Amino acid sequence: MIETRPFxxxxxxxxxxxxxxxxxxxxxxATADRTMELLLSYGVNHIDTANSYGESERRLGPWIARERDRFFLATKTEARTYAGAKEHLYRSLDLLRTDHLDLWQMHVLVNPADWETAFGAGGALEAFVEAKEQGLVRFLGVTGHYTVAGWMHRRSLERYDFDAVLLPYNYAMMQNPTYRRDFEELMxxxxxxNVAVQTIKSCARGPWGDRPRTAATWYAPFTEQAEIDVAVHWVLRRPGIFLNTPGDVELLPKVLDAASRFTPGSQAELDERMAALAPEPLFA
Known part of the structure; x- marks a missing residue:
């Protein structure tokens, strides 16, 4: 089983x-069903999806309808206006077959112009606050990619008291001094x-480049169990953060296996082992 932490x-x-x-x-x-059975076997009790994730919400719907109380359920919208966000919310509730979300998140909010729209008059934040007041969502969050994510999340938290953030965190990205500073200030x-911090890109080896594309992830991931063990344990060793699994059902069993065997080890040893894997940064 995988350990739990206060979200x-x-x-x-x-x-x-x-x-x-x-x-x-x-x-x-059928594949989604097998994946959900696997998650339950490890005790995973938190799901993070998005309106923009293809068929994801639809595939989760049958499970949420039957097992709603077993999962903390989060989804996201990239809509920046009140009307667009509200439309996405009702679509997500319908596809997920639930009457409420545990966490609704503004997705990939890193562009300054989008940020101004979302937080301005008639912006998505108005729909978020309204949905919380109506009991359609319990908590609100913001997510981001790229090296600007940490800085933008601090800006968002200055404007509204979000309950959760999500951004990249891995060994390669933390070698970038600017990103490392922004991440630490955000932490x-x-x-x-007491804002929850979710992290992504734990198992990124680097950009695909000329490598053959052998996974559904948009980056080249680590694929061997020993590599995934190091990458997952490096992230989980940090207290107070969460690791959101990579977007590939074939990698998932290895990530869950690594997480189930996690014990805090030496930071210096994990840094040395990660450096030996030579991961490449995904973002300039």
Whole structure:
């Protein structure tokens, strides 16, 4: 089984490994069913999907309808206006076959112009606050990719008291001094406010480049169990964060296996082992 940690101020004990349901974007229902059975066998109790993840919400729907109380359920929207976000919310509730979300997130909010729209008059934030007041969602969050994510999340938290953030975190990205500084400043703010911190790209080897594309992830992932063990344990060793699994159903069993065997080891040893894997940064 996989250990649980307090998911920020929500009162939920979430498995430290959260299911990144983008993995279900392009699979059939039978594959989704097998994936969900696997998650349950490891005790995973937190699902993160998005309106933009292909068939993911539709594939999750039958399971949420039957097992709603077993999962902390999160989804996202990339809509930046009140009307667009509200439309996405009702579509997500319908596809997920539920009357409420545990966490609704503004997805990939890293573009300054999009940020101004989302937080301005008639913006997505108005739909988010309204949905929380109506009991359609319990908690609100913001997500981001790229090296600007940490800085933008701090800006978002200055404007609204979100309950959760999500951004990249892996050995290669933390070698970037600017990203490392922004990440650490964001972590300090989140710890002070008890905001949950979700992380992505744990198992990224680097850009695909000339490599043959052998996985559904948009980056080249680590694929050997020993490599995944090191990458997963490097992330999970940090207290107070969560690892959202890569978007590939074939990699998922290895990631869950690694997480189930996690014990805090030496940071220096994990750094040395990660450096030996020579991961490449995904973003300049």
């Amino acid at each position: 920020g101020r929500t009162g939920h004990q979430s498995t430290c490994t959260i299911f990144g349901a983008v993995a279900l974007a392009h699979v059939d229902q 300090a703010l989140c710890q002070a406010r």
